Amino acid sequence: MAPVLDHEGRRIAYLRLSVTDRCNCRCVYCMPEDGVPMLSHADILSFEELTDVVRAAAELGVRKVRLTGGEPLARRGVVGLVRMVAAVPGIEEVAMTTNACLLAPVAGALREAGLSRLNVSLDTLRPDRYARITRCGRLEDALAGLDAARAAGFSHTKVNAVLMGGVNDDEVADLAGLARDEAVDVRFIELMPIGPSAAWPRGRFLPAEAVLEALPGMEFLGRDGVAELWHMPGWAGNVGLIRPMSHKFCDGCSRIRVTADGKLKPCLHSAAELDLRGLDHEGLLSALRAGIAAKPKYHRMDEGRASESARDMNEIGG
Ligand code: SAM
Numbered sequence: 001m002a003p004v005l006d007h008e009g010r011r012i013a014y015l016r017l018s019v020t021d022r023c024n025c026r027c028v029y030c031m032p033e034d035g036v037p038m039l040s041h042a043d044i045l046s047f048e049e050l051t052d053v054v055r056a057a058a059e060l061g062v063r064k065v066r067l068t069g070g071e072p073l074a075r076r077g078v079v080g081l082v083r084m085v086a087a088v089p090g091i092e093e094v095a096m097t098t099n100a101c102l103l104a105p106v107a108g109a110l111r112e113a114g115l116s117r118l119n120v121s122l123d124t125l126r127p128d129r130y131a132r133i134t135r136c137g138r139l140e141d142a143l144a145g146l147d148a149a150r151a152a153g154f155s156h157t158k159v160n161a162v163l164m165g166g167v168n169d170d171e172v173a174d175l176a177g178l179a180r181d182e183a184v185d186v187r188f189i190e191l192m193p194i195g196p197s198a199a200w201p202r203g204r205f206l207p208a209e210a211v212l213e214a215l216p217g218m219e220f221l222g223r224d225g226v227a228e229l230w231h232m233p234g235w236a237g238n239v240g241l242i243r244p245m246s247h248k249f250c251d252g253c254s255r256i257r258v259t260a261d262g263k264l265k266p267c268l269h270s271a272a273e274l275d276l277r278g279l280d281h282e283g284l285l286s287a288l289r290a291g292i293a294a295k296p297k298y299h300r301m302d303e304g305r306a307s308e309s310a311r312d313m314n315e316i317g318g
């Protein structure tokens, strides 16, 4: 079947699948301190239902699936889910975005199950600051997760740091330094006004230009999906900038998202959702087609508005 294009001619090849809304952390920009009402187990798509969605999406041209959350490693049996998704015909890459705190014990099993890539979220290299930002995480666990990923054979892991004025902008050079000796891409993400951060003061929202100012001498390499890649001469890895706020990249967006309770979100920042729960294969195909057709042309957060998403990031998965 020919790949499906949306009305802007964008080819939809990438599905972000949130496998749980739960998380072992409570990052200040993502979740309120006392947590949010959690979905019950019965509300969450089963592994079979998630795999059915992937099968239908693959038939429509999706080639890459990213498991996210909440924290995907907090979903019991997630290694088995990786195996099921990796076995779907047409799926060429299964990736995961994780805070890595629970990664060390399962990194080898994930690799063996068919996970191809890892993105690790890491906003600071200072233990006290890590504890403050994540509220319940320990930096040493996340770093142990990164080490275990390397030992398990994951290559080109991406480290993602949300850039926050007055919180971690003094660590740009230290975080980028992870790419000095190792072939990792350290990517700085502009903070988005969604969930708790929608009410934050403007000074926290730094343009990613601040990274270029903190690291003079980098050379522009080109685009890699939603990131701009830069290279510091002599370094093994690269530095990435993800600029949803200052340079929106909606014209190149190839993604759709599915929440843990089975709602298709054609765009991260739009309130539009389509229910996929209970649909058979034909029903899934037509809902996915309808969702792709409903993908908005662009978000409007740079017009001084907050995200229009009806859900927080822990429910969508970034
Ligand atoms: N728990 C996993 C993790 O933290 O990697 C996966 C889910 S988390 C919602 C996915 C990504 O969204 C993380 O890299 C996180 O930093 C990012 N994120 C959450 N809230 C954000 C916000 N308001 N602005 C920018 N990025 C955000």
Ligand code: SF4
Pocket (backbone or CB within 6 Å): 023, 024, 025, 026, 027, 030, 031, 069, 070, 071, 099, 121, 134, 313, 314
């Ligand atoms: Fe959890 Fe990831 Fe949200 Fe942090 S950003 S609270 S690790 S889902």
